[in-house]
């Protein structure tokens with residue numbers, strides 16, 4: 184064997200060893216838990232043959248607790264870049280088979296290297312987390328490593344899309360990297376996120392809770408809102424990440440990729456003309472409206488199980504990515520509460536940062552009243568959504584389907600918040616409040632003074648109020664609504680508005696940064 188052949192043989196051997204991670208036994212243990220390895224996950228995420236790996240031979244430098252005798256090439260994380268649908272993406276995937284994927288200083292250096300490359304080259308970063316947290320043997324060095332990662336998450340925010348997949352444990356301060364990214368996806372039954380684990384919870388508060396109840400995917404996808412997506416399997420989770428990326432631009436200077444649209448732009452849907460019930464207190468399903476107007480009915484919902492009274496997600500209209508924000512009359516009558524406001528505000532800000540036009544569908548009876556909401560700061564949280572729409576400079580098309588009352592009317596991308604094109608259906612009802620509430624305020628004294636005719640007075644005044652406000656014409660007369668459209672034409676009208684707005688240029692006054700009500 185020549186020296187060159189020996190060199191190459193050694194490289195092949197080292198590569199093969201590095202690809203084994205923590206070894207066959209630990210890989211088997213990973214599989215036995217129903218989990219894939221870091222490399223198997225990346226193989227599913229990236230286009231075949233596109234993965235370019237970096238730092239395969241990096242080893243930790245720790246000499247504490249016998250660590251000087253334990254070295255694995257790659258040190259518990261696989262990093263590099265590849266493509267998703269032909270577009271460049273930087274990736275890291277923690278390898279639980281090496282020291283439980285725990286974060287060493289060298290692991291953080293590997294992760295930071297791809298984070299820096301992603302930012303410099305304007306490409307999304309996808310991190311697949313599966314880790315026991317800070318590598319205990321490294322002490323403060325591991326913490327410093329987290330700090331380096333967090334800072335890069337923050338600097339990259341609003342510049343490149345950042346997506347976190349949680350495929351195993353993600354505990355302690357480690358949770359803050361995903362929390363700083365744009366989207367977090369968790370896999371059901373195998374992923375969990377919490378600041379303090381069940382044992383610490385028990386000792387501090389006395390509460391008995393298991394990992395799943397404390398920080399499993401279902402909990403974070405439905406109760407806390409920490410997770411934007413909960414996937415039944417790792418394969419489905421990775422497919423969702425790929426689909427999500429397809430709607431996003433690579434960075435904040437680009438537009439999302441436009442795809443060919445085989446769904447006729449002029450497609451009308453007569454069913455929409457009949458979807459609003461005659462009884463204003465009756466609900467209908469906003470998913471039907473969304474499914475009817477977007478290309479091929481395809482909608483990637485974000486936060487599907489959290490704050491279901493508002494719907495947010497990505498779709499395409501004539502091949503162009505749009506962010507859809509829609510009240511859901513089917514859940515809590517579509518009222519805005521703390522969680523709905525937070526959920527939609529975050530989504531609107533993401534779309535605005537990444538040049539994705541916003542389509543807003545309004546049917547909102549107002550903000551949810553009550554002490555629970557007031558004590559929880561509905562004022563501050565509602566203001567987040569108001570702020571998010573008010574500062575958004577991407578094209579904005581809003582359609583009011585039915586109710587649009589009070590403060591909630593303003594919040595939902597009204598004209599005065601620089602909404603670009605605001606349409607209403609003939610069933611729209613834009614007012615300070617609903618008829619019952621208004622009559623009770625305005626005519627309480629008259630009704631009290633004449634109890635015998637209370638019902639008559641109430642009904643007569645209610646009719647007067649409804650005739651005046653229970654239609655979109657007053658708003659249209661004043662130009663607050665640009666046009667009243669037939670529901671069946673909604674797809675066509677939104678697409679035409681978006682085409683018109685595609686060259687929109689609007690900016691904010693110069694400032695260091697805003698002071699969003701947090």
Ligand code: HXC
Nearest residue numbers: 282283285314315316317318319320329352354355356357
């Ligand atoms: C070093 C670790 C480790 C860690 C796991 N391992 N966590 N090594 N540092 N943090 C090692 C184990 O020793 C074991 O090594 C291998 O990884 C697999 O771990 P197991 O315990 O066998 O796996 P499992 O039963 O699946 O349990 C997984 C686990 C548990 C729940 C994650 O390992 C665990 O509780 N780890 C500690 C979690 C923790 O407290 N982390 C620190 C949090 S504080 P061998 O050689 O046997 O394969 C923190 C601060 C961050 O992260 C602050 C940022 C601001």
